[in-house]
Amino acid sequence: MKSLTTSAHIEPDTRFRVTPFADRANPFVSLRIEGDSIEIALISSAGTSTALRNLAAAAIEAAGALDAITTDAPEVTQ
Numbered sequence: 001m002k003s004l005t006t007s008a009h010i011e012p013d014t015r016f017r018v019t020p021f022a023d024r025a026n027p028f029v030s031l032r033i034e035g036d037s038i039e040i041a042l043i044s045s046a047g048t049s050t051a052l053r054n055l056a057a058a059a060i061e062a063a064g065a066l067d068a069i070t071t072d073a074p075e076v077t078q
Contacts, residue, residue: 001051008038 015034021027028045031052044052 006040008033008035008040011035 010033013035015032017032017034019030019032021029026045028043031042031044033040033042042055
């Protein structure tokens with residue numbers, strides 16, 4: 001991965017878009033994560049499909065962890 005550090009909050013209305021660029025000399029895909037005030041584009045070239053699958057697996061693991069901690073947490077009332 002090239003060097004860049006950023007952070008953004010994923011909100012319920014976050015949008016995701018995949019755009020393939022089938023250029024024969026340099027094929028790649030763009031994975032865009034879009035919110036109201038931020039857009040992150042991840043560019044993946046040939047040979048990086050395993051890294052994309054690992055990203056997807058990590059996102060599924062993170063979603064499961066979030067479900068677990070929000071389901072098991074006591075409800076806060078005011």
